[in-house]
Structure formats: structure tokens, C-alpha cells
Amino acid sequence: MAxxxxxxxxxxxxxxxxxxxxxxxxxxxxxxxxxxxxxxxHCEHCIPYHGPSQHRRRRDGLRKRKRIxxxxxxxxxxxxxxxxxxxxxxxxTNDIQDVDFxxxxxxxxxxxxxxxxxxxxxxxxxxxxEFNATYVAKHGFNRPVLFANKTPxxxxxxxxxxxxxxxxxxxxxxxxxxxxxxxxxxxxxxxTQLTTEYTLHEWVNYLESPAEDRTRILNAITLEFSQTxxxxxxxxxxxxxxxxxxHLHWPKTxxxxxxxxxxxxxxxxxxxxxxxxxxxxxxxxxxxxRVTKYCLMSAAGSYTDFHIDFGGTAVWYHVYYGSKxxxxxxxxxxxxxIYSKWATNASGTKTKTYKFLPDLILAAGxxxxxxxxxxxxxxxxxxxxIHAVYTPDDSLVFGGNFVHRxxxxxxLNIYRLERQMKVGKDFRFPNYQKLMWYSARDFLExxxxxxxxxxxxxxxxxxxDDRNSEQRQMQMICATYSPHILKGYKALAKELExxxxxxxxxxxxxxxxxxxxxxxxxxxxxxxKQCVAYIDKEQKEQLRVMRK
Numbered sequence: 001m002a003x004x005x006x007x008x009x010x011x012x013x014x015x016x017x018x019x020x021x022x023x024x025x026x027x028x029x030x031x032x033x034x035x036x037x038x039x040x041x042h043c044e045h046c047i048p049y050h051g052p053s054q055h056r057r058r059r060d061g062l063r064k065r066k067r068i069x070x071x072x073x074x075x076x077x078x079x080x081x082x083x084x085x086x087x088x089x090x091x092x093t094n095d096i097q098d099v100d101f102x103x104x105x106x107x108x109x110x111x112x113x114x115x116x117x118x119x120x121x122x123x124x125x126x127x128x129x130e131f132n133a134t135y136v137a138k139h140g141f142n143r144p145v146l147f148a149n150k151t152p153x154x155x156x157x158x159x160x161x162x163x164x165x166x167x168x169x170x171x172x173x174x175x176x177x178x179x180x181x182x183x184x185x186x187x188x189x190x191x192t193q194l195t196t197e198y199t200l201h202e203w204v205n206y207l208e209s210p211a212e213d214r215t216r217i218l219n220a221i222t223l224e225f226s227q228t229x230x231x232x233x234x235x236x237x238x239x240x241x242x243x244x245x246x247h248l249h250w251p252k253t254x255x256x257x258x259x260x261x262x263x264x265x266x267x268x269x270x271x272x273x274x275x276x277x278x279x280x281x282x283x284x285x286x287x288x289x290r291v292t293k294y295c296l297m298s299a300a301g302s303y304t305d306f307h308i309d310f311g312g313t314a315v316w317y318h319v320y321y322g323s324k325x326x327x328x329x330x331x332x333x334x335x336x337x338i339y340s341k342w343a344t345n346a347s348g349t350k351t352k353t354y355k356f357l358p359d360l361i362l363a364a365g366x367x368x369x370x371x372x373x374x375x376x377x378x379x380x381x382x383x384x385x386i387h388a389v390y391t392p393d394d395s396l397v398f399g400g401n402f403v404h405r406x407x408x409x410x411x412l413n414i415y416r417l418e419r420q421m422k423v424g425k426d427f428r429f430p431n432y433q434k435l436m437w438y439s440a441r442d443f444l445e446x447x448x449x450x451x452x453x454x455x456x457x458x459x460x461x462x463x464x465d466d467r468n469s470e471q472r473q474m475q476m477i478c479a480t481y482s483p484h485i486l487k488g489y490k491a492l493a494k495e496l497e498x499x500x501x502x503x504x505x506x507x508x509x510x511x512x513x514x515x516x517x518x519x520x521x522x523x524x525x526x527x528x529k530q531c532v533a534y535i536d537k538e539q540k541e542q543l544r545v546m547r548k
Contacts, residue, residue: 010035014046048180048200048228097354098191101303104356105327105390109370113358114327117371121328122146131380133242140484141314141406144328145380146371152318155378156238159320159398160230170320172207172396175295176200178230179223190217190303203297207394211300219302219391226293234398236292237378240316243404244292249439251284280513289430292400298322302391306339306357308384311429312414313401315381319373322395327358328369331384331410335366336417339386344421357386383407384414403435405443408488412495433499433510437517440496443489444524450476474530483535490528496521 009020010030021043023030035041040054047053108114115121123143125131131145152159160170168174176183181201188195198206203220225231241247251257257277291313306329309315317324329335342357358368373379381387384407403411418428429435450473478486499507500517511517 008032008035010041012043012046013040014042014050017043017046019043048183051182099193099354101190101305102301102390105303105325108356108358113362114368114370117144117146117326117328117369120367121330121369122371132239136239136243136406137485138482140482141380141382141404143382144326144371144385146373147378148374150378151376152237152378156235156241157316157318157378158233158235159318160233172204172297175223175225175230175297175396176204178233179225179228179295183223185220186222188219188221188302188304190219190301193305207297207299211394214299217299217301217303219296219298219304221294221296221298221304223295223297224290224293225295226290230295231293234293236400236402237316237318237380239380240292240314240400240402243406244402245404245435245439246289246292246402249442250288250435251281251438252288254278254281257281257284287431287434289432289435291429292402294399294401296395296397296399298391298395298397300391300394302395304389306386306388307343308339308386308414308417309381309401310418310423310427311401311403311432312383312407312411313403313429314383314407315379315399315401317373317379317381317397317399319375319377320396320398321375322391322393322397323375324373324395324397325390325392326371326373326379327388327390328371329357329361329366329386331386332366334364335361335386336384336413338364338366340417340421357388382410384410401429403429403432403439405439405485405488408485409491412491431510433507434512436492436496437510437512437515437520440489440492440524441512441515441520444520444527447473447477447527450480474527474534477527477531478534478538483532483539486528486531486535489524490532493521493525493528497525 008023008031010023010026011018011020023035027044037055038053042050042053121144123131123145125135129135131147147155160174163169179200181199181204183200184197185200185203186195187198187203198220200223206214206218225234235241236244254274254277257280291310306327308331329339338360339357342355342360361368371379383404415429415432496517499510500521502508
């Protein structure tokens with residue numbers, strides 16, 4: 001530690017680190033008295049790998065003994081309810097209901113309740129077609145896509161080799177080594193769907209124990225690892241990278257901050273100095289949504305109940321080893337209405353009236369599809385699809401979430417649904433609104449870039465009047481983008497207009513700095529309104545001609 005004048009700094013004691021930190025920048029901040037209570041102090045970057053900071057030992061003559069939390073392993077009452085972001089602490093035993101989800105699935109399957117995914121919900125590509133950004137730009141992305149026979153490299157996906165750098169097999173322990181054995185992780189108890197917290201070291205010990213010794217069936221599906229050494233060994237599939245809004249639109253360079261519109265009405269002003277730009281860039285780096293790389297580790301018999309991924313995001317999902325079975329429900333308005341009522345009122349397994357969602361869907365005339373994944377297979381899930389996941393064998397999966405332009409209407413519908421259901425902030429897509437503002441800005445820039453060139457001043461070229469220029473620009477936009485994309489941005493513009501006039505503090509905090517949000521939403525809304533009207537007119541004319 002160092003103390004010079006009014007400045008006080010503390011040094012990380014972890015081997016190989018040794019960085020100094022200004023105590024006022026720490027969270028929570030330290031002062032000389034609280035800092036002196038540490039015998040070993042670790043910074044936030046080293047804690048996952050070297051453990052928490054250690055206070056000086058109290059000289060009370062008592063020797064601390066290592067404690068094993070047997071309650072955590074055996075008592076479902078130690079798990080907290082995370083269904084809607086609430087932490088309700090310990091529950092009374094008679095309030096908790098263990099549900100045999102495996103039994104429910106086997107019963108329904110024996111009755112032929114589930115339809116085969118290959119015969120119903122999965123996308124069928126025509127001979128010679130490839131599922132990629134070009135295909136989706138033309139046809140959209142509305143059905144799950146299973147790659148049963150393509151290797152990760154054929155999909156532009158990189159996952160760790162079957163053995164690590166030392167030649168040892170890549171296992172759960174390897175994940176803990178790379179992400180940090182002291183990294184906390186949320187663990188779900190399958191029978192109650194309640195959560196508790198383990199360190200990765202504790203979690204690996206559980207997974208490496210014999211199945212017959214496990215008193216509860218546990219599941220971990222929220223470990224995001226992009227900023228760890230494991231993140232360097234995994235690269236998302238090419239398709240996900242090509243369409244992901246965070247990858248495409250979140251500001252990452254000096255040029256991205258303070259970008260101005262090509263239109264006559266500026267939607268953004270440059271910060272006053274390079275120092276301001278650098279400050280904004282550093283702030284944006286910390287705020288960047290990191291949801292594209294997750295490691296899911298599940299014990300045999302694990303089950304994740306029916307849900308829609310946050311923000312209506314699409315998902316990529318690769319089974320590294322083990323197996324998974326998905327149960328899909330199409331996100332029709334009718335099915336989403338049933339789901340939202342079920343998730344709000346009847347999904348808590350702590351009540352004694354648990355209802356299995358497929359029973360409600362089938363009673364209303366809907367379908368539930370079963371899709372099995374084996375080791376080495378990859379699945380893409382489109383926005384909004386309601387799904388549950390069963391794990392027949394101990395499994396390790398790599399996956400991630402991404403927002404894109406090909407399902408904007410669905411994504412915004414799910415985002416609004418989450419707010420109506422009062423889903424906790426920690427369980428929603430981080431900085432979703434800010435990402436949408438930047439995505440809208442960039443799309444508006446793309447559209448203005450298609451604007452017909454105006455003649456230079458002083459030339460003899462014929463003058464192109466504003467009306468004809470706007471008409472030609474609209475035609476170019478409609479020829480460049482598929483109708484589903486333009487209708488999606490029209491829906492986004494409508495949502496942005498609501499956000500731009502909101503008085504809610506959390507919404508206002510999501511406005512990008514230096515951006516005129518009202519001008520942006522107005523410009524995009526007017527442009528998309530005209531484009532969609534033009535498309536609708538053209539489609540009606542085509543139908544009229546076909547009927548002749």
C-alpha cells in the first residue's frame with residue numbers, strides 16, 4: 001500500500017498481478033482503515049482465479065475449520081427463487097414443491113403428445129441452399145435450424161480441442177481453470193427450479209461426483225465467459241457474428257463515437273474534445289452487452305422449464321459433449337398469451353398447483369415439438385420461440401445470444417412482455433435500449449448512403465428536385481432491403497418514439513450521449529412509414545395483376 005499526501009492506493013497481492021489501484025475508484029471504495037484490515041488483497045480481475053481477499057486473522061485462539069455447506073447440497077429450501085428476479089431467501093418446507101419433470105416428459109411422450117421437430121418446426125433448406133446472413137436477409141429467420149452433420153469449422157464456429165494445451169482432456173475442471181475456480185456461478189435445482197450460488201470449484205466437485213451420490217439434480221446455464229481465457233478458445237458461428245447487433249453497432253472505436261448523420265438534420269453532435277471521446281469510449285466498453293458466449297454445464301436429468309430468451313434474442317447452441325432434448329412451442333400470438341399467463345401466475349414450482357405448459361398449449365389446439373441434439377451438433381433458435389431443455393446425460397454446451405435485424409418485431413414484442421411481467425433487471429438483456437438506439441442510427445446512415453447523388457454546384461447537370469430524389473431514395477431502400485427488415489425497423493422506430501418522450505429515469509439513462517433521440521426516431525419513423533407504404537402498394541399491384 002502507498003499513502004502520499006491525500007492520495008491512497010492499494011496493490012493487488014495476487015501472483016503475477018501487482019497492479020496498483022486508486023481506492024476511490026474501487027467498488028466499494030476503501031480507506032486506509034478498511035484497507036489495513038486485509039492481510040491479502042485481490043483486485044476484481046484476480047478474485048475468480050485466486051479467491052477473495054483475506055482479512056487479518058483475529059487472535060482469538062480458535063482455529064477455523066473448513067465448512068461444507070451440506071444444506072446447499074441437500075435442502076431445496078436453501079435455493080432462492082429467481083423466476084422473476086426476486087430473491088425470497090429461505091422458503092418454508094411446505095411451500096416448496098419438487099416436480100418430477102423427467103416423469104412429466106416421459107408420460108407425455110408415451111401418449112404421443114410431442115411432435116417430431118424434423119416433421120414440423122425445423123427449417124428445411126432446399127438442395128444447394130446455405131443457412132447464412134444472405135439467406136436470412138432474403139427469407140428471414142423464423143424457424144429453428146439444426147446442423148446434425150456439419151462440423152463446427154464448417155459453421156465458422158471454434159470450440160476448444162478435445163484436449164487442452166497440456167494434452168489432458170477438456171473437462172469441467174478445464175472450464176474452472178480457465179474461467180477461475182473462485183468465480184461465483186448460479187446453480188438451478190431441477191426439481192424446484194430455484195437457484196443458489198456456488199463457486200466454479202464447488203460446482204466441478206459436484207459434477208465430478210458419481211451420479212448415485214448426487215442428492216439433487218443441478219444445472220448451471222448462466223456462465224458468461226467472453227472476458228476470460230476460455231473466451232479466446234471459443235468463437236461464435238459465422239452467422240451469429242454476421243448479424244449480431246452488438247458486434248455490428250455497439251461503438252468500439254473513436255470513429256464510432258460522435259458519428260453524425262448524412263441527412264440535413266443532425267442526429268448527433270461530436271463531443272467537445274478527444275478527452276471526452278475517450279471517456280465515452282471507456283464508459284461504453286464497460287456497458288457493452290456481453291451475452292454471446294455462455295458455457296452450460298448440466299447434470300444428467302437436468303431440466304430448464306419453458307422460457308423465452310431475454311429480449312427475444314436468437315440463440316446459437318453447440319453440444320460439446322453429452323446430449324440435450326429441446327421442446328419447442330411456436331411463438332404465435334395465441335401461444336405467447338398462454339405462455340405469459342402461465343409464466344406470471346403458475347410457473348412457480350414452489351406452489352402446489354404447478355401446471356405443465358404443454359398441457360395448456362395442446363388444450364388450446366397448439367403443438368409442442370421435440371428436437372434431440374447429440375454431441376457435436378449445433379442448433380440455432382430464432383427470436384421468441386418458447387422452449388424447455390432436458391438433459392439425458394451429463395453435458396457441456398457452448399452457446400450465446402444475439403439481437404439482429406431479421407426479427408425486430410418479435411424481439412420488441414418480447415422486450416415489452418418482459419416489462420409487463422416485471423422480469424427483474426438482472427434477468428433482462430443488458431443495455432437493450434441503448435443498443436437499439438445505436439442500431440437505428442447506423443441503419444439510418446445506411447439508408448442515407450443510398451441517397452441518389454446530387455449534381456455539384458456550378459455544373460450544367462439537370463437539377464434533381466427534392467421530391468424526385470426522395471422517391472428514388474425510397475425505391476433504392478426498398479430494393480436493397482427485404483420487406484421483413486423494413487417492417488422491423490418501422491416497429492423499432494415506433495418504439496424509439498415512445499422511449500424518446502419517456503419520463504422514466506431508467507429509459508432516459510439509456511439515451512446515448514450527444515444523440516438527439518427525438519430527431520433520430522422521427523427521421524427513421526418517417527422514412528420507414530413511406531417505405532412500408534410503398535411495399536404494400538407494390539404487393540397489392542402484383543396481386544391485382546396475378547388475378548387478371
